[in-house]
Amino acid sequence: MSTVAELASSNRGYSYAFLDEFAKRELRRRILKAIAIPGYQVPYASRELPIARGWGTGGLQVTLALVGPDDVVKVIDQGADDSVNAANLRRFIARMAGADTTTDASRATLIQSRHRIPEERLQEHQTLVLQVPDPEPLRSVEHDISKARLMHAEADYGLLWLSLYEQLVRYRRVTLGASYPCLVHHRYVMSPSPIPRWDVPKLHQSAHLTLLSAGREKRLYAVPPYTDVRPLEFADVPFRVEDQRGWMCYRTGLQNKFMNELPQTGGGAIYEISDTGFVEKVLRKVPDREAAGSTPAQAAVGATYYDDEGRFYIDGYLR
Amino acid sequence: MVTSGRDAPRPVSAHAPVIVTSPPLLQVRGLVKRYGGHVVAVDRVDIEAYAGEVLGIVGESGSGKSTVLRLLNLEERPDAGEYFFDVPALAGRNLFTLDRMAQRRVRTFDIGIVYQNPHLGLRMRNTSSGNIAERLIVAGERAYRTLRLAAREALAASEFPLDRMDDPPVRLSGGMQQRVQLAKAIALKPKLLLLDEPTTGLDVSVQALVLDTLKRLQRETGVTTIIVSHDLGVIRMLADRVMVMRYGRVVEQGLTDQVLEDPQDAYTQQLVHAKL
């Protein structure tokens, strides 16, 4: 492992963690502000990066502003560690910051993710960075962005509720899938990024810090540890996660984890757990007892947000 | 400048009521609104409205009557004036000086409005019932069934055909759009109902039906109503008292039949003779 002094030496031709010091300082200040006002979108000066806007530049800037040589970085792309995009980002971060990398969610200190939160419960020492394509939860109901800001300022979310009402009237159920709007700390409504509804409850009273950042839109916001995050729901029409009851992962035989549906040529479908890092750990089948003395790479499967019967870890949170 | 006021409002009329002893629900003094520095749209207007009465405001286009209504709905800030509402939570407070959030509360809970142009009052592409539900949502209601019931009840009260309650207003006729506006306005049982030319532009037969609904609702709910119209027939049908406006000023006010049958002011005489 290299030290920051070595990594930041001028003869490498670029700054430590790619971004210059002023950029990182600005980002850190914005992040502190975002943590201080949970759910509030803080504008920041999004920098050019050697990847295109829309490919995770928002998340990457936050990761680069926070990463140090002691960090262990995991990058997720829709549950997978091995997609081209995830692999590229992981390699870039590791090379620029001298950080270690992993696919094990419980071993990582810094997790940058697109569209998923790991199945294993994250802990207090971990930070989750979510890539956000569109940070504005009011976009679908108010096209005028300055009006939307006023609505946030006045906590005027009637229109969002109205859109839920209309979905119930028209389709008898809420049709929102990903990016389900959530009320953070009883004040601001935020978009949790396009995570599935399955992942939304994981943000509520979570031990870890979640940072959400949109590079193209130049806004970041945060859910600090142990903060209330409630999906918008009518008192008599409770929020529901995706119904995957009866689905079983063809690789692990597990149920009640978020699955990808794989259509088969002969019709029908098989299912696999979307979180590849989790699947890897399960397949290694390391018994808990041996895990105690083993290397981190062989760590036991940690506690998950949903148990094998599909019960959420906070009793009574999901009705 | 808008003066902040905790001082008690004073009566304006020369002959203060002796039988009606309760204070007026609404008192406005010295209302002034200028546009572009020198155009005076509303010039030192005083208004009093008592609980349960219907006050008409008549005048030609440009007389300032619709501006008055927008000011009463707290949509615009006046250049001068005080506005008091006789409800416990707002007693002695000039509504014009409340902050945006407090004004929004007043507009949500205490005031309902029906505009001549339904585009101003309705979300044309949402469902009609949703237009009403939104108001209850803003007021804090979070049960879907309650929202449905309340929307149904308000629409029924304004005699809207319930089998069309989930059609968007953009697909409704003008008369039905006004009924949706009316349902939205009364859904939270406001203290004050503002009607801005509610039947102008409707067919005469539809106009009669909407007027009938307005009259019945007013009688049943006893909501204090201020109706702005250039149509003296509408005013005669609905209003107990009437104010005649011209060039932003009130030129005459009195009982509706008295102002229409025995107008004192030269302009009012012209107006009445032109219309009847």
Add this chain to the structure above:
Amino acid sequence: MSLLQVNRLSKRFIMHHLRREVMAFDCLTFDVREGEFVLVVGPNGVGKSTLLRCLYRTYLPTSGQAIYHSRYGAIDLACASDVDIVRLRREEIGHVTQFLRVRPRVSAREAVAEPLLAAGLSPIEAGKRASHALDALGLKRELWDAYPTTFSGGEQQKVNLARALIAPRRLVLLDEPTASLDAHARRALVERLAQLKQAGVAIIGVFHHAEDVRGLVDKEIALTADSQRPSEGDGLLTSSIACNGCAGGSGDVAE
């Protein structure tokens, strides 16, 4: 007990476009007691209807007083505040004009029941009483739920009377209510008026067929043409409700 004391009441119309004033009546003084039936007589155009309208405040009296003893206390109808007048019209003072003014699409029965609904009666009870009132005046049953806009003059007048006389009042102003009524309806009306008088309601009326109500009349107020003194206006007078005095009384009151 005295219900209404009219004192030197005058009415002039100011017609701005003609730049002149027209005198309707001048310095009327009379007194009306509870349960009293007062007939206003005089030739056409002397201001009989104008007097009733001034008492109802459809016209604004120019000067003088009309002290009315309401349940709330004495009040000068000539200069009382508008809201007080609205309250009195709703609760104590009725006015029957020659013409029915109803909104389209309101049935005869609904129109008659309306004052009762305004007074807080249940729709069923109000409807029942309205039917009874229409029946008494002899309006054909099949017309009760029709719209009066299509009625003949006589039928409209029956609706008008039923509506005006249905709610409890202490003072009723009748402006030629029998003008277009048939004999049966006139008898029913007189019967109703007798009932009201019996109940202590004071009535001031202008009647086309004065002989109909001859038996009920307690006193007459005669308006004469010389009570009109047209004054050519050389300048426009501003209106006032000033209760300043004027000389003499020209309204002859015959007990």
